[in-house]
Each structure stands twice: as structure tokens, then as C-alpha cells.
Amino acid sequence: MRGQEAREQAGRKALMATLAHAESDEIARLWNESGLPSEAEFLRGPETGLVTVRGRIGGGGAPFNVGEATVTRATVRLPSGKVGHSYALGRDKDKARLAAIADALWQDPARREAIETKIAAPLRAALDAARETRRVETAATKVDFFTMVRGED
Amino acid sequence: MYVAVKGGEAAIANAHRLLADRRRGDRSVPALRLDQIVEQLALGVDRVMSEGSLYDRELAALAVVQARGDMIEAIFLVRAYRTTLPRFGYTNPLDTGAMQVERRISATYKDLPGGQVLGPTFDYTHRLLDPELAAGAEVETPAQRPVEPEAMPRVSAILAHEGLIEADGEMPLDHVPGDITREPLQFPMARDIRLQALSRGDEGFLLALGYSTQRGYARNHPFVGEIRIGEVELELDVPELPFAVPLGAIRITECQMVNQFKGSAKAPPQFTRGYGLVFGQSERKAMAMALCDRALRAGELGEDIVAAAQDEEFVISHCDNVQATGFVEHLKLPHYVDFQAELGLVRRMRAEYEARENEDRAEEKREAAE
Numbered sequence: 001m002r003g004q005e006a007r008e009q010a011g012r013k014a015l016m017a018t019l020a021h022a023e024s025d026e027i028a029r030l031w032n033e034s035g036l037p038s039e040a041e042f043l044r045g046p047e048t049g050l051v052t053v054r055g056r057i058g059g060g061g062a063p064f065n066v067g068e069a070t071v072t073r074a075t076v077r078l079p080s081g082k083v084g085h086s087y088a089l090g091r092d093k094d095k096a097r098l099a100a101i102a103d104a105l106w107q108d109p110a111r112r113e114a115i116e117t118k119i120a121a122p123l124r125a126a127l128d129a130a131r132e133t134r135r136v137e138t139a140a141t142k143v144d145f146f147t148m149v150r151g152e153d
Numbered sequence: 154m155y156v157a158v159k160g161g162e163a164a165i166a167n168a169h170r171l172l173a174d175r176r177r178g179d180r181s182v183p184a185l186r187l188d189q190i191v192e193q194l195a196l197g198v199d200r201v202m203s204e205g206s207l208y209d210r211e212l213a214a215l216a217v218v219q220a221r222g223d224m225i226e227a228i229f230l231v232r233a234y235r236t237t238l239p240r241f242g243y244t245n246p247l248d249t250g251a252m253q254v255e256r257r258i259s260a261t262y263k264d265l266p267g268g269q270v271l272g273p274t275f276d277y278t279h280r281l282l283d284p285e286l287a288a289g290a291e292v293e294t295p296a297q298r299p300v301e302p303e304a305m306p307r308v309s310a311i312l313a314h315e316g317l318i319e320a321d322g323e324m325p326l327d328h329v330p331g332d333i334t335r336e337p338l339q340f341p342m343a344r345d346i347r348l349q350a351l352s353r354g355d356e357g358f359l360l361a362l363g364y365s366t367q368r369g370y371a372r373n374h375p376f377v378g379e380i381r382i383g384e385v386e387l388e389l390d391v392p393e394l395p396f397a398v399p400l401g402a403i404r405i406t407e408c409q410m411v412n413q414f415k416g417s418a419k420a421p422p423q424f425t426r427g428y429g430l431v432f433g434q435s436e437r438k439a440m441a442m443a444l445c446d447r448a449l450r451a452g453e454l455g456e457d458i459v460a461a462a463q464d465e466e467f468v469i470s471h472c473d474n475v476q477a478t479g480f481v482e483h484l485k486l487p488h489y490v491d492f493q494a495e496l497g498l499v500r501r502m503r504a505e506y507e508a509r510e511n512e513d514r515a516e517e518k519r520e521a522a523e
Binding site for chain 1: 202203206207208209211212235238239240241242243244245246247249250253254255256263264268269270271272273295296297298299300302307309310320321322323324328330331332333334344345346348349352353386387389391393394395396397398399400401402403405407409426428430431432
């Protein structure tokens with residue numbers, strides 16, 4: 001039971017992470033294609049506020065405050081009564097709304113599969129591809145040292 | 154008697170209208186879009202985010218346009234905007250070890266896990282102006298090297314096991330990180346609060362102070378242990394969810410400065426460290442911050458405090474360019490009454506001085522005649 005709950009939370013968190021990274025237009029486009037319902041009432045927001053970003057002294061030491069970042073969040077209730085939340089960097093309220101609905105639908109076992117395949121999977125594929133491109137572009141700037149032997153001995 | 158003077162309303166309104174016109178400039182030139190600034194003046198945007206202390210590229214780009222490219226004015230605009238928003242909380246501390254690295258170099262180790270990765274750097278360019286860029290030439294796509302992903306541990310972690318370098322900065326377990334946006338500055342201050350102030354401090358001011366330490370004012374033999382730039386994930390604990398909610402990623406620059414230290418009454422000979430962490434891609438600022446952080450640890454390490462860069466109150470009180478510009482620029486506001494008062498005072502002092510002079514001269518004449 002414990003394990004299943006942990007897996008469930010990990011899955012929900014993974015969806016939230018994907019949505020937080022994704023572009024609003026892309027989520028909206030996939031949503032329109034998916035035929036998923038987008039009816040929901042706002043319980044909170046969408047509202048924009050700040051989070052204070054924390055780092056660690058020396059990289060791994062005691063925490064300190066670095067500065068702030070804008071974050072937009074929303075909480076929605078579906079006609080089914082399911083409640084969903086969203087948080088993401090930036091000020092995109094349309095994205096906050098769709099992401100909160102996605103979170104609410106994901107908690108409904110009958111809808112989870114559709115959210116995963118029609119929304120999360122294509123977003124994840126695009127994000128992974130973008131990350132991989134950046135990674136191999138960065139890797140091309142890695143220095144290969146070679147040694148020049150000079151002199152006789 | 155106090156007489157209030159009013160006026161200038163029409164002049165001010167027209168000045169702002171004129172400002173809007175001059176900001177737009179020649180109407181036959183296309184207006185800048187924010188995405189152009191975000192994409193093509195990215196490091197300027199990063200500076201505004203870092204010193205404005207607000208990570209939001211689009212807002213920083215808007216501030217740059219609104220300020221006509223005046224960076225400190227743009228930073229001021231961003232700082233002012235911040236105060237209008239509610240605060241949702243403090244993120245969990247970000248993990249620079251898990252960064253998606255876009256640049257990572259070390260001046261202390263040639264061969265380190267993950268290697269030296271140059272990324273999009275100005276280093277090794279010839280600093281020659283490029284006429285092709287002015288002509289809008291097409292730009293090549295980047296080279297790619299498909300290799301297996303490799304872990305890139307922080308250099309500090311590699312150095313640590315010899316015991317010759319101090320650990321990451323620790324605070325007492327019950328220490329709550331201070332927040333200069335909530336509490337007024339108090340001296341002496343803990344290192345965490347200093348780092349917050351330095352992270353949003355003026356790049357030019359910190360650069361000059363860092364430079365001064367290299368030139369011998371608080372000499373401390375620095376090496377760049379590591380600079381890394383890239384995106385790190387942010388997470389926030391919220392009451393409505395049983396896990397830390399992912400917020401997405403921000404780009405940051407981290408600098409680990411390593412300093413030779415001959416030891417003191419308080420600490421044995423070892424390598425000590427200065428730390429820099431700033432929003433965006435800004436390694437000059439991160440390096441300057443790390444140099445200043447180290448210099449400001451003089452008291453903690455039992456070093457003599459002999460130079461400006463080691464003087465906590467001096468550095469921290471003057472590194473904020475919004476405060477600095479506010480106080481310097483307020484001088485141009487009307488001070489008519491203050492000035493009238495001082496004019497009266499100087500007139501009186503001058504009259505007294507001249508009367509004294511005349512008296513002295515008369516005295517000398519009398520003495521000469523006798």
C-alpha cells in the first residue's frame with residue numbers, strides 16, 4: 001500500500017514537473033487535440049506571486065536566499081468534485097489553469113491514461129529532445145587535451 | 154513661516170510624453186519586441202534579473218526597453234515591481250550538482266570528471282567587431298557531439314577528501330536563513346545574509362572590489378576552482394500537496410573560488426573558499442561575488458582587516474545599486490529651501506570672516522606704525 005502511494009505521488013509529481021516546464025501554447029494545442037474536458041471552477045487564482053529561491057553556501061552548505069522568481073498557481077475543482085493544483089515559474093495564467101485541470105483529471109483513474117498519453121507523453125518527448133540537443137551541443141565544446149612531447153628526453 | 158511652492162505639473166507631463174517619444178525613436182525603425190530582447194540581449198536581461206533580484210526574463214526585457222537600455226533604471230523598475238506581488242514561500246535549496254550544465258570550467262584541475270566544457274563563452278574570442286553581424290549574416294547551427302551523459306560533481310567535492318580545503322559553509326543547525334527583503338541590515342551579519350546582498354549587488358562595484366583584492370588590498374591568492382552555468386530545478390513545499398511541487402528550472406551561474414591560506418590563530422593552513430551564485434549567465438558577477446565573499450570572511454578566519462573589500466559594512470551597505478542611485482540621484486531634486494538656508498549661512502560666515510580679516514589688517518598696520 002505504502003509503495004503504491006509513493007508511486008502514485010511520484011507519478012503526479014512527474015506530471016506537474018512536465019507541465020511546469022512546458023510552453024502554454026503547446027499544452028493548449030495538445031489539449032484541443034485530446035478532446036479532454038476543460039470545464040472547471042477556480043477555487044484559487046490563477047494568481048501570480050513570488051517565491052524566494054534558495055541556494056546553499058559553497059554549493060552544499062547552509063541555505064541562503066538568492067533572489068525571487070515569479071510563480072503562477074491555480075487550484076481548480078472539476079464537475080466531478082476532483083481538485084487539482086498547479087504551480088509554475090512565470091506569469092502564465094492560461095497554463096496555470098490547464099495544468100491544474102490536468103492534475104485533477106490525472107487523479108481520476110478513468111482519465112489518467114488519457115492525460116499521460118495525450119498530454120504528458122508528447123510534452124515529455126519534446127522536452128527530452130530539447131534537453132538532449134542542448135546536451136550534445138554543449139558536449140561539442142568539451143576540451144580534449146593532448147600532450148606535445150618536446151625535446152629529446 | 155513656511156511657504157509651499159507648487160508647479161511643474163504640465164512640464165512633468167510633457168517631459169514624460171517626450172520621454173516616450175524619444176524612447177520609441179525614429180518611427181521608420183521597427184519597434185523592439187520583448188522576445189527579441191530576451192533572445193538576443195540575453196546577458197543584459199540576465200543582469201537585470203540578477204540585480205533586480207527577480208527571475209522573470211520577460212519582465213526584465215520589458216524593463217530594459219522601458220529604461221531605454223539604462224540597466225540600473227531597468228533594475229530599479231524590476232525591484233519596484235517585485236514589491237507588488239504576494240510571496241508564496243521559500244524554495245527548497247537548489248542543487249547545483251544536479252545542474253543541466255551548459256558551461257563548466259576549472260582552473261585548478263585539468264582532468265576532472267565531466268571535463269572542461271566551454272559552452273557559449275566570449276573567452277578565446279579576439280574581441281574584434283564583426284561587420285557580418287551588422288549585416289545580419291546567417292549563423293551556423295551549433296556542432297553536436299553525441300556522447301554518453303557524464304556526471305559532473307562539483308570540484309569542491311573532489312578537493313574535499315584530501316582535507317586540505319575547508320567544507321561548504323555551514324551554519325548552526327537552528328539557524329534560519331536571514332532575508333534582507335524582510336529585515337533591515339544589521340552589522341556584523343552572518344555569511345548567508347551577506348551572500349544574499351552580494352548576489353543582487355552591483356556587478357561593477359563588486360568587480361572593482363574583487364579586482365582590488367587581486368591587486369593587493371586584502372590579498373588572498375584566488376583560483377577558480379570551478380565555474381558552472383546551466384539550469385537547475387526548483388521545488389517548493391506547499392501545504393496542499395504531500396510532496397515538494399516542481400516549479401520548472403532557472404538558469405544560474407555558480408563560482409567556487411579557492412584561496413590559498415597560510416593559516417592564523419583561528420584556522421590551520423589550508424585552501425579556503427569564496428562562493429558566488431547569481432541568476433542567469435553572468436560569470437564575471439559570480440566571480441566578483443566569490444572574491445568579495447572570501448574577502449569578507451577575514452574576521453571569521455582571523456585575518457587582519459586592512460582593505461575596503463574586507464569591510465563588511467562598507468561593502469554590503471554600498472553594493473546595492475538601487476539604493477546607491479536613489480541617494481545619489483535625489484541630489485538633483487529641488488533643494489531650493491535647503492540651499493537658501495545654506496546661502497544665508499555662508500553669507501553670514503563670509504561677512505564674519507571679512508570683518509575679522511579687516512580687523513587683523515588694521516591691527517598689523519597699528520603695530521607697524523608703533
